[in-house]
Amino acid sequence: MLNPDNWTLFQGLAVFGVCALIIAIAGTRITRIVDQLADRTGIGEAAAGAVLLGGTTSIGGSVLSVTAAWNGNAELAMSNALGGIAVQTFFLAVADMVYRRANLEHAAASVPNMMQNALLIVLLSLILMTPLLPNVTVWGLHPVTPILFLVYIYGIHLVHRAHDAPMWAPTKTRETREDKPDDIKLMPSMVRLTSEFLVLFVVLGFAGYMLEPSATVIAAETGLTQTIVGVMLTAISTSIPELVTSVAAVRRGALTLAVGGIIGGNAFDTLFTAASDIAYRDGSIYHTMTDGTLFWVCLTLLMSAILIMGLIRREREGPGRIGLESVLITVLYLGGVWLLLS
Template sequence: MSLTLSVALFAGCALIIGLVGTRLTGVVDTLADRTGMGEAIAGAVLMGMATSLSGIVLSVTAAWKGQPELAMSNAVGGIAVQTLFLTVADVALRRINLEHAAASIGNLAQGTLLMCLLGLLLVASFSPEWTLWSIHPVTPILLLGYVYGLRIIDEVRSEPMWMPRRTRETREDTPDDEARRHSLTRLWGAFVVLALLLGISGWVMEKAATTLAAETGMSQTAVGVLLTSVATSLPELVTAVAAVKRGALTLAVGGIIGGNAFDTLFAAASDVAYRDGSIYHAVSDQTLLWIALSVLMTAVLLLGLVRREKHGPARIGFESVALVLLYGAGVAMVFQDAS
């Protein structure tokens, strides 16, 4: 594949991912109301899974081809940039800090689960390089931890032991009566089709990304963190802003955090696909840095959800400013290592 063709394919896939993500928001928001699962769970499971399909296909394909750096950096880079996207959604809301208006026990629980899963990735990297059929023991633990975490989130949503204090700006997750007029069959059909489009885009994008890395001399880590992770994360940006515009604030935050939690499973799936041993031990310190950076950014986001500042610098929350600075520092370190 030529460099020109790879750039064109990369841009085309990014455009498709962005357009599909816009449509996906309305479908998931309606499904959340129609099925009664709520925006927090719909954001974590449906939105998170669907918007992450392009990324997981790319990571698994790269791992299968023996490119662990691209596989892992795409995963952890996506988590960092998707957390950053909440800053864009915060700006789009304008009148009040997004973390104030969208505070919910479900989103707090999701953020805690995400930090646990990211911590497991770091533990795996520093643990002994034991494998069974080339699969590290942390891989099944990641999968079980994610499933168990979703169960806890559902429990705290249905029977909460405490609730965030309501203010005039708090937006509660209340079902829309209009959702009952939509056919569940058509909604699920639309969801599956849109999700498949995202998955196919990720498969094509991996081929373009591999060519870009080879032709431009960029490292696989730089390509994964700065290019593929941003492009495959476009649905999260589009859906977060679209959800804010629809007034589905819990869905906006839940979709990002839930998508990030699902993205940690990129590593588990990539470890299964990688046939040369543990993928956690095949990555560089630069990739591990982005895992640690994602932990820090998630912690800042949780502080914002707990503090619930109404207005901060530039009419956004303090956590949004901190997220921009942290992500910028990470990008600067990537360029420093590349120079």
Template sequence: MFSPPRIGRDAGSGDQSPMTIPPQSLPDALLWFGFGALAIALLGAKLTRLADRLADETGLGEAVFGAVLLGATTSLPGSVASLTAALAGHPELAVSNAVGGIAAQTVFLVVADLVYRRANLEHAAASVPNLSNGALLCALLALPLMAALAPEMALWGVHPASGVMLAMYLVGLRLATQARDAPAWQPVRTGETREDVPARKGADRGGVGRLWLGFALTAAVVAIAGWMVGEAGIALVRLTGLSETLVGSLFTAVATSLPELVTTVAAVRQGALTLAVSGIIGGNTFDVLFLVLADGAYREGSIYHAIGPAPLFLISLAILLTAILLLGLIQRQRHGWGNIGFESVAVLGFYLAGLAILTW
């Protein structure tokens, strides 16, 4: 069993990175958290509507647009939190925040599955690019696990695995695009399948420009709001003395992942099912790059060799949850317990069990 380790410097030591402007009291931290969460809730649905329209107008499709732009945009708060922790010399907080966010966001699909009542979400949102991105995510998560268990090495303080992760991410996105444009196979269409059929393009060039501007401005506000939530979570470590591993894997990770929860539920309610699933999987794939940023920001050597067993357990848990999700996308069970698929039940069960083990 894991006992919460002491990570880097003491949580109450007051060490701050150059990027950190934390709340100075517990009421301030709660105020930051509440304000940021409210802004995300109000603007998350708008961000999804703009993303859905841009997916149609650009011809990229929901799966690719959700995986690349929507997923990356909603991941900005988590990347800032991990970068801040790494700069402050807290490697386990940085890694736990990144990987804990991946696990939490996978569980958000369970919430979306509960919201969509017609059928199992993974059945209705059949998409070859989503399968490709899910397989890519498992491969990316395996690399930091291998790096941590391999002999220690670093080049200018950065592990070679970080460069491999970045290259694999770019190659994987290209493969997902090719799978969308020229699929070697397609999912069987059923009465409950909601395919991503782009709507007829109705905006002129100026209209598309306004859509992009609206998307960028909304994304900027959501990112700032999510950053505030992330900073509030980091301040809770300093102000309450809670374990950084616990805060990084649960509180900070969930707080900085709120954009994914809001946009995923909003996408399901708007009928953009493929966008909902691809936003989570694509966002999770992008979140692995937090580790690349954190490895570069952590100047005491490779970040993968500065972490203990708890973050490695989180990485293994994230791989397990992603693999279960992939099985659900392939099996495509129409209905299950509580009108959700077996994969949703399994993802929620393993996630709660993992958190229980971490806090034991």
């Protein structure tokens, strides 16, 4: 049972289901911890969503992609990383449907959130461009890999500056919801919050590690391509925390955290590809990207561009009492799923 090479389809599905459930439960619990850490440290919900919530809820997916790349399953590693960004952007539209007071992008207006989305577009553009560059590696790495890390670090620095010293601010309306810190006296101690955070971080990472062999077994036993398994199974299952936490944050009124967690998680997820290139031992992993994976990069870029336009426009109410950008993102994602499965 401990050797994935001997797993049957049933065993692969069982391990996959258990790991997905663990990710959902642990990812849900970590939302309140991140919100409280944001209040205790004073970094703000948008920054907390980008760095703490976005990075931690994505750890399962990052471990899966790195493990897949190490085992030579480059297609699974890349489709999981990039498919997760698309589904999480769709989850933001779902959160908009839950928040009935106004368009979520209007109510959660935030300069850091727009900066994070712009950073995501830059990182995705670099990934999309890389397969067109010469297939060269230095010490087994493509030169774009360290560039992705540097761009991300600098981008997060700009997000922090936009939070601490914004050069402009969105117009406040009666639907606008700002961060309202909870009473710190009623919160658990910093030591307890940090301890719980680290424990859940490890749990999410282990669940992601076990998802990789189960996904490989499912692909082999069912005859599905690793792109389909990556986009439709592993990407969705490892993104469950983003869906649960964004909806939970919206219901609790932490709108900036909900939007920042999704967009920040998406920007962090682009680093899956860089980490996978480090783990991949047969050259540049970017040059193994299939047409299906490249399609999802283009689709995600389009969805992200629509999202940032929605964040700037700040429509109060659109079709079905949600934002027009949410409608378009939903149509694009479901259309992409239909093309992938057809």
